[in-house]
Amino acid sequence: MNLEKIIFGFFIILACTLNFGFVIGDIDRPELHHASELFAAIIVNLIATVLKFGDRTHIGATHLATSLVAVLQLLAASIVWMWQLHITGQPMDGQVISIVVSLSGGALLANFISVILLIGETLKQSR
Amino acid sequence: MGDVLFIALRRLRTPLITLILAYAISVAGLVAIPGVDAQGHPASLGFFHAFYVVSYTATTIGFGELPWVFSDAQRAWITFTIYLSVTCWAYALGSIFALVQEPVFRTAVARSNFARRVRRLNEPFYVIAGYGQSGTALAHAFDELHTRSVLIELRPERAARPDVEVYQEPPLALCADARWPDILTDAGIMHRRCKALIVQVGDDEAAQAIAIGASALNPDLTVIARVHSTLARANLDGFPNITVIDPFETFAANLEMALATPAVLWVEEWLSSVPGSACPEPPVVPKGHWLILGYGRFGHAVARALTHTGTTWTAIDANARLPDEPHLQHSDNSVESLHTAGIEQAVGIVAGTDRDAMNLALITRARKLKPGLHVIIRQNHVAERSLIEAARAHLCFVKSEIMVRECLQLLVAPLLNRFLLQVRRKGPQLAEQIAVRLLTELEERVPHIWVFNAYASYPGLRNALAGQTEHPLLLRELLINPLDPAQTLKAVPLLLLRGDEEIMLPPPATALHSGDRVLFAGRGGVESLQHRFLLDPSPLGYVRSGVEPARSWLFRTLQARQTR
Numbered sequence A: 001m002n003l004e005k006i007i008f009g010f011f012i013i014l015a016c017t018l019n020f021g022f023v024i025g026d027i028d029r030p031e032l033h034h035a036s037e038l039f040a041a042i043i044v045n046l047i048a049t050v051l052k053f054g055d056r057t058h059i060g061a062t063h064l065a066t067s068l069v070a071v072l073q074l075l076a077a078s079i080v081w082m083w084q085l086h087i088t089g090q091p092m093d094g095q096v097i098s099i100v101v102s103l104s105g106g107a108l109l110a111n112f113i114s115v116i117l118l119i120g121e122t123l124k125q126s127r
Numbered sequence B: 001m002g003d004v005l006f007i008a009l010r011r012l013r014t015p016l017i018t019l020i021l022a023y024a025i026s027v028a029g030l031v032a033i034p035g036v037d038a039q040g041h042p043a044s045l046g047f048f049h050a051f052y053v054v055s056y057t058a059t060t061i062g063f064g065e066l067p068w069v070f071s072d073a074q075r076a077w078i079t080f081t082i083y084l085s086v087t088c089w090a091y092a093l094g095s096i097f098a099l100v101q102e103p104v105f106r107t108a109v110a111r112s113n114f115a116r117r118v119r120r121l122n123e124p125f126y127v128i129a130g131y132g133q134s135g136t137a138l139a140h141a142f143d144e145l146h147t148r149s150v151l152i153e154l155r156p157e158r159a160a161r162p163d164v165e166v167y168q169e170p171p172l173a174l175c176a177d178a179r180w181p182d183i184l185t186d187a188g189i190m191h192r193r194c195k196a197l198i199v200q201v202g203d204d205e206a207a208q209a210i211a212i213g214a215s216a217l218n219p220d221l222t223v224i225a226r227v228h229s230t231l232a233r234a235n236l237d238g239f240p241n242i243t244v245i246d247p248f249e250t251f252a253a254n255l256e257m258a259l260a261t262p263a264v265l266w267v268e269e270w271l272s273s274v275p276g277s278a279c280p281e282p283p284v285v286p287k288g289h290w291l292i293l294g295y296g297r298f299g300h301a302v303a304r305a306l307t308h309t310g311t312t313w314t315a316i317d318a319n320a321r322l323p324d325e326p327h328l329q330h331s332d333n334s335v336e337s338l339h340t341a342g343i344e345q346a347v348g349i350v351a352g353t354d355r356d357a358m359n360l361a362l363i364t365r366a367r368k369l370k371p372g373l374h375v376i377i378r379q380n381h382v383a384e385r386s387l388i389e390a391a392r393a394h395l396c397f398v399k400s401e402i403m404v405r406e407c408l409q410l411l412v413a414p415l416l417n418r419f420l421l422q423v424r425r426k427g428p429q430l431a432e433q434i435a436v437r438l439l440t441e442l443e444e445r446v447p448h449i450w451v452f453n454a455y456a457s458y459p460g461l462r463n464a465l466a467g468q469t470e471h472p473l474l475l476r477e478l479l480i481n482p483l484d485p486a487q488t489l490k491a492v493p494l495l496l497l498r499g500d501e502e503i504m505l506p507p508p509a510t511a512l513h514s515g516d517r518v519l520f521a522g523r524g525g526v527e528s529l530q531h532r533f534l535l536d537p538s539p540l541g542y543v544r545s546g547v548e549p550a551r552s553w554l555f556r557t558l559q560a561r562q563t564r
Helices: A005-025 A033-050 A060-086 A094-124 B002-011 B013-032 B047-058 B072-101 B103-119 B133-144 B181-186 B204-217 B229-235 B246-262 B262-272 B299-307 B336-340 B354-370 B382-388 B400-412 B414-426 B428-441 B473-479 B526-535 B537-545 B553-563
Strands: B125-129 B150-153 B172-175 B196-201 B222-226 B242-246 B291-292 B312-317 B329-330 B346-353 B372-379 B395-398 B448-454 B493-499 B499-504 B516-522
Touching: A005 A060, A005 A094, A005 B414, A033 A060, A033 A094, A033 B013, A033 B553, A060 A094, A060 B047, A094 B013, B002 B013, B002 B072, B002 B103, B013 B047, B013 B072, B013 B346, B047 B072, B072 B103, B103 B172, B125 B133, B133 B150, B133 B382, B133 B400, B150 B553, B181 B204, B181 B553, B196 B204, B204 B229, B204 B242, B204 B428, B222 B400, B229 B242, B242 B400, B246 B262, B246 B299, B246 B395, B246 B400, B262 B414, B291 B299, B291 B354, B299 B312, B336 B354, B346 B354, B354 B372, B372 B382, B395 B400, B400 B414, B414 B428, B414 B493, B414 B516, B428 B493, B448 B526, B473 B493, B473 B537, B516 B526, B526 B537
Parallel strands: B125 B150, B125 B196, B150 B172, B196 B222, B222 B242, B291 B312, B291 B346, B312 B329, B346 B372, B372 B395
Antiparallel strands: B448 B516, B493 B499, B493 B516
């Protein structure tokens, strides 16, 4: 058992599950999507990205690419949210929350690929 | 770039995660803790405001309590946030500074900058491996010719030297081991503008590894390698693109020429010295008995040259590890041992130890015993030139000067090199013939050397070389001044290269074919006058017929009607 591997796998899977938890629910009902969950997803995704830094193998590069995509999508989602509340100054409505959720849905797909890569890498280990 | 980014990201993983966590905890806490708005209603901060407050607090900017005055619970949390985030920032910044200072990182940055600058070079350049005395002299010689050099040097204190030396165009230098193929690639040996690689490292093993590695990477690259052992020479001789120079052997070959065929050596020096300088004196090396002081690699090479020309010699060396030889005297360089070696009947002395002060002392002592000796001295360090000049030797061996002369001959004037090799092969008769022509047709100065390419692709030569004129283009016609046909240009055609055929001192009536290359020696300025023949057909037509040909269609038609 390798502590580094545990931490690595933990953050990648947590990034995916938190993202999933935020996305699940009707896309246009703001009350089903809580900001805290998006916040947690962003933080965990950022940590997962940094953990993937500096691996020069091909699979490492793909890992990093998926994380960068996820972080980008989640940040875009949070900026849309911030814009609606603080710059437009309107309460959250169904139209805007569906943009936020669909952006996070894209991030979920990237995170899902990341998890598949993790599983594939694990299965490749014959030891 | 890959290396730099890789190292930076890898080392900064922990500080970055620490920072992210510190921000996450601070923001989450600020969102969770209840506060009150301006009207006194309970209202906690949103993520946007929390992130804003933490951002300015963590970076110690401190705009105050926004958007509303904080509750005491919020203040308590902000206090905690300040200590947490400032500590984390200090740690992250400390890590970044430590990384920038780190030798591994700095090496990676230097290497990536070097590789980028070499990649972007858009001019012909030479790669020099080894920046010792010879490398320095060669880089400066290339700089004089306005050609850039790229240097690879193993020792950091030497690799840093080009920064403080005076160059018109500073060379690009990298401190690295040139034996690694990726270093050679970074230095640009696969670059399309790379003209040659010159290997001048102290160790023969390394020189071989670099030369062979470079030829494996780029078989078309011209490689010049300086080696000292016959084994290394034999290893490298199999490669068609590698030229091997052994400075000791080169000097010995020159000495042999000075003894056996002085005229050949004279012509060689005459044609390969700096153009415009005074004509060198014909070399005079007396035959008779010679003393060789210092029987190392240099002494051996000199002894061999003397034996070839039938000159007797005695070598003196105190090194007990040298095997016994008939002409070798194991002794120190005292007055007695000079007497035993036969200084009375000697005509010359070679001071060839690897210490300059020692050589100087030997010369002084020998001259005291016999004043009229012919002196050959070996100079080991470029910096000790004044010391060696004080000895007023007849001939001085400087490794770096020989390397520079040989490299320039091979790289800058390859046709001259072919010509001189031919002269060496054909012997003193041809050399005397050349000397007479240079003296009668030019002047007692070192001539400029250039190559005239008679290619049909030049617009000025197209008609004459394609056979569209009455008679073929003659070599003689290239020596008519295009500005004043009554005058001949001060130049001597030395060599005509037609395919692989070399015609020495081609006669003036030689008809030129397309693809011919002619090596000329002549006055400065003649080359640019000859250049006028290339670009425009009218100068050639003028010198051949004496009539300025019409250039425009109207006048051409009129001229044709007139002559009809």
